[in-house]
Amino acid sequence: MSAYRRINRSARSLAQQSTFGNGNNSNNTSELSINSPSSNTSTTNLNDSLNNSNKSLIQYDTNGSTDLLATNKGHTAIKYDENQSNKCEHELSNGNGFTSYPLQPKHIRFPDVPYSSELVNELMIFIYTIIATAMQFLHLYRTVWWIPESNTNQTMNFYLIDGHLTLFIVILLGRRFMYCFLLGILEMICPKQVYQIAVKVARLTFFIGIISVLGYLCYQMFPKQRYIVIYLCYPMIVYLITFGTQIEPFLRTIFETESSTYFNGIPSHSCSTNPTVIRAEIDLLRTDYNNRFKQVVFTSLLNAYYGAFIPCCFAQSFLYYDLYWATQHLGFLVLGGFTMCTMFCFPANYCDVMHMASLHLGKWTRVETRSYSPPAVAWQKLVFYPPGQFVKHSGELFKSYGAVTTAIPANGVHIRFYMFFQNPSNIYLILSIVQSVIVILQVVILFMVVEWHNIISLSYLVLANYHTLFKIVRDFFVTHRMYSSSSASSTSPSTISSPSSPSSAKSHRS
Known part of the structure; x- marks a missing residue:
């Protein structure tokens, strides 16, 4: 039982005996005056009952810190004295009806919103990017195979596509899915005692293997493309600037920090009664949020870079293609990948943890x-x-x-954290508007085009963005309904009430 609940239980027993008026502290002894018209109990008897209950009022002790109730200008607050680990004091407020314990926020249980696992999400991002890359190759190497005088019966000039480049893009874009699949196998076959060691060995081995294969492919392309191969290594410089020498962000979109506790990839929240612990938790959650946001931006740009920009860079000089459609495809791939990665990294239950904090x-x-x-x-x-x-x-x-x-x-x-997550439904509202604009714009363009390759590429992007739009709108309606009711209940008079009411003590439990 937490210290907060023990305070509520003791407050109820005291509230059944008397109604407190103004109190003054002298020589570490609480003197109370009783204003109840139906009771003639003396002050001495009340002091005895209060002293006997002091031992059970506050029993919170973390890292040698003890709860002390302090009063400031008629407002009651809880203060922690870290130098006293065995002493417990309880001082009542001197009037104005404020409670002698902090008003803890009321957390409403968040519904179980279904969301995909990390392996499924990585698979969806991989398939989305690979098919979008194929659509960009279609824009570049399409043929006029339907014309009778055409010398080919294939829809694309496959002989112009560099096989080493295609393999390079597939391996780089699918590295995270392959690594998550490897972790799933290790989780099934490895005992718990050696699982962490097996993960570290597999991570290092997989990273060295991926870098070796990519380096070999670059070596094979260098005689044909010369210095254009440098474009393939440019994102690695951005990665070193963003994440440093860490291996985990390269292999996983969501990586857990060692200082936090996670459940199914979501950081945990503890309803602490220590202000220092609360601010430390905010720092940990802010670090996790920044890591996820950097991953969203980096992943969406990286996938669009290798999926839509690199094929254009490695196109032959004699090849003619529509630059407008290639650029438009690149822009849609960036925006669609950004919203898809955002829904992967920031599900509704993750934002609920940030909201409670x-x-x-x-x-x-x-x-x-x-x-x-x-x-x-x-x-x-x-x-x-x-x-x-x-x-x-x-x-x-x-x-x-x-x-x-x-x-x-x-x-x-602290100001930005509270502004963003005091009502996370606003985040999903903005994402819903952005995703709706993307879908509507793609549908309008789809009705205007007549080329077969443009129709195929736009139709695929629209279908993929429909799935993302569904998940964003679903999370918006769920969070809006939950947090609007939570705000209404937190501002109701029953939430901020006197401890003399047992119902108010129940509503303050977090």
Whole structure:
């Protein structure tokens, strides 16, 4: 049982005895006045009952830190004293009806939205990019095979396509699917004791094998293409700048950081009652989000680069092709790959974890005090702040928003995190609009074209984008329904109530 639930249980037992009025702390002893008209219990008896319950009120101890309840300007907050590991104190607020424990955000259970596994997602991205690459080769090497005077009966001039280049593109684009397939085999055949060692050996061996094969293919193409082969190695320079010397981002779209706990590829969230732990969790989630976003951008650009741009670079000088359609195909491949990778890296249950963490973080808004100066306290890093609390930090005045606020005032990282994930349905709304515009534009162009190769390529892109649009719109409706109801319940009077009501203590459980 968490410390928060133990506080609620003890608060209920005290609430059944009396109604608290104004209290003053003197010599570490709580003196309370009783204003109940139906009770004539003395202050001494109430003090005895309170002292006997102090031992069971707070029993939270993590890394030698003990919960201490502190009061600031009529607002109640919880403060952690890291130097005292065995001492527990409980001080009630001095009025205004605020509770003596922090108002924890209310988390609504997220529905089980079906989503594909990593292996299936990598397979879908691989198939999408490979077929799009084939469509670009169709734009370049198509023939007029239907004309009676034509000297060929094939739809493409296959003899002009470099086989080494085609193999290079297939291996590079399919490296992640092959690696995930290898990990699946290791998971089935390897015992748990040696699984991690087997994964490390397989990762290094697979990486060396892929690089060796790609290097051999480049060596075979160099006599024919000369310095154009340098175009094949250019994305590797971008990779080193983006990810450094890490091997995992090259072989997997989603790679887990060692400092976080993951369940089915999704980082976990813990409803902590320590502000320092909450901010540390935000830093870990922000790092994971940045890694995923970099993967989305890099993967979409890399797939479009090798799937649509490289075939044009290696086309023969005497070859004539429609540059407009080749460029348009490249643009659609970038946009379609971006939205597909985004749905792969940021499913709805992942954004729900970020949403729950943002509720614990809260938000500070800078207040311009020109005509009045509201009462404020100095911001402290080990204090929970209730909604509407004014604090001073770095000579400026801030106001808290949310059920609780543990963020650092004027911290850009915390502000952006809360702004993005306070309501993640807005992210899916933007993606839905972008994907809808892409599909509508492709359908309009499809009705206008008459060339057979353009009809085939656009029809494939439209069908692939329909699948992505379905998943984006589905996640938008689910998240919008969930977070709109969550916002309504968090702003209702029952969510912020006195601990004298047992129902309010139940609604605050996270």
